[in-house]
Amino acid sequence: MILLALMSMLVVYSSTGSLAYKMYKGNTEVYLFKQIAFTGVGLFLIYFAHMVNYTLYSRIARILFLITIPLLVYTLFFGVSLNEGSRWIRLPIINLTFQTSDLAKLALFMYISRVLSRKQDDIKDFKKGFLPVILPVVLVCLLIAPANLSTALLVGATSMMLLFIGRVQIKHLLLTGAIAMVPIMMLILAAVWQHHEGNGVRARSEAKSRLTARVTTWVSRVEAFMYGNNGSKNEEDDNYQVNQAKIAIAKGGFFGLGPGNSETRNFLPHPYSDFIYAIIIEEYGIMGGAIVLVVYLLFLYRSIRLFRKCPYAFGAFLALALSFTLVIQAMANMAVNVNLFPVTGVTLPLVSMGGSSFLFTCIAIGIILSVSKYVEKNEQQQQSEPEGQETVEA
Structure with a gap:
């Protein structure tokens, strides 16, 4: 560190x-x-968190997870917007913003670690073992994805790896992965279609809602990654950043x-x-x-x-x-x-x-x-x- x-x-x-x-x-x-100030505060947080007995985190995991869900909902509809996505909420007194997805990741992994440790006897069972650990993951990913798809995918991938190590049935994980691949494949197909349709699709998609604008951004990024560009000079363009x-x-x-x-x-x-x-x-x-x-x-x-x-x-x-x-x-x-x-x-x-x-x-x-x-x-x-x-x- x-x-x-x-x-x-x-x-x-x-x-x-x-x-x-x-x-x-x-x-x-x-x-x-x-x-330097952030690093100093970070070192204090590391020291404070490491002094707490880790079993205490198991006790507060459920409470923290239940607090996180309404925060994510609030962020999705009323959060501070940037690049058509609501990822932050503003703290009223100190006037600072923070990403609720960061808190959600911490709360989720504490909670599913708690559930996994308690469900080891029933972990192979779909209803008693698999559903109690996968439903929180799905809920958090669905709430994060509209504004921050990349973070939702990373949280999902990390959770799947943790469930695999936690002895969850392979067939249950494969089923979940197959369902998750459906929207990803739709994004790829939309990027291919947009590339072949040309600028007409982009022109028609300018006056869209915020969610639709985010989908358009995802499709454009996948298209840019797959097909590249001809030397874009627009600083807001993803190809410009990559170049x-x-x-x-x-x-x-x-x-x-x-x-x-x-x-x-x-x-x-x-x-x-x-x-x-x-x-x-x-x-x-x-x-x-x-x-x-x-x-x-x-x-x-x-x-x-x-x-x-x-x-x-x-x-x-x-x-x-x-x-x-x-x-x-x-x-x-x-x-x-x-x-x-x-x-x-x-x-x-x-x-x-x-x-x-x-x-x-x-x-x-x-x-x-x-x-x-x-x-x-x-x-x-x-x-x-x-x-x-x-x-x-x-």
Whole structure:
């Protein structure tokens, strides 16, 4: 976490220099100080969350999940809109916005970890075992998807992996996956049809409702990913973002241009959030990008070891679920930056510029450390037992 946070400060300072100069009349350090403040708050949240006994999270999981559902409904209809999607709600007193989907992910994985740990005897049964764990996942994904389809897909994929590890029947997972593939295939077919129909479809789709506009955006992104473009110069176009990211990666080469020497940051939209990985590669080269990738994989490896050592099912499932969602989100962000996935709105955990996503990521890491602390205490107790006691018990 410290390695990623240090990388974040360097790259956020570099990628926001021009924006800060424009917005704050020459003061280019504003966003750097904000990122340092977010990192300090994040470290406090990690420390606080890791001091709490992880079994307490099992007790509050149901309450937190029940609070999340009306928040998602409120966000869907009355939230702050950006790019035709309602993803944020504004807190009235402190006048700050946060993404309810971040809270929903945390609450959902705590809740299904609790249900999985309690349903292991009936987990193979469709009604008693499968439905109680899949219905919360479906509900949360349906509420998130209209405004943030990419996050809903990531939550669904993480949940499916967790259910597979939780010994859910393969046929039940395959059935769920087949149903989920139907709307995805419809998006792909719509993108193919729109590409062959041409600009007439786009012209007819301008005066649409917000939901219809979001569907049009999804279709356009899939179309752009499948067919590319002819060198778009529109900064709002997804192809423009992808092309600028490719330029940044090409300029970076193997060892990069050096810290603070990015040139594409002045042209690439959102270089401090969605496309920060392209700036990392431009400044630190493929080697720097590979180091970031290895850090996330090391984080996942440590979490898997923790899962294997944890003696209780809830802690094991909780640590694995939270680590899966962070690493899968990181992989999705990096894949978008190198044009392996269509453009999405997901950030690079702990590296993109601070916000509600950064703070909820820190809480998730604190919960993982809480489980880890208990496992370490358990191992120390076992090692400190008298050698003769094991013989007597045997």
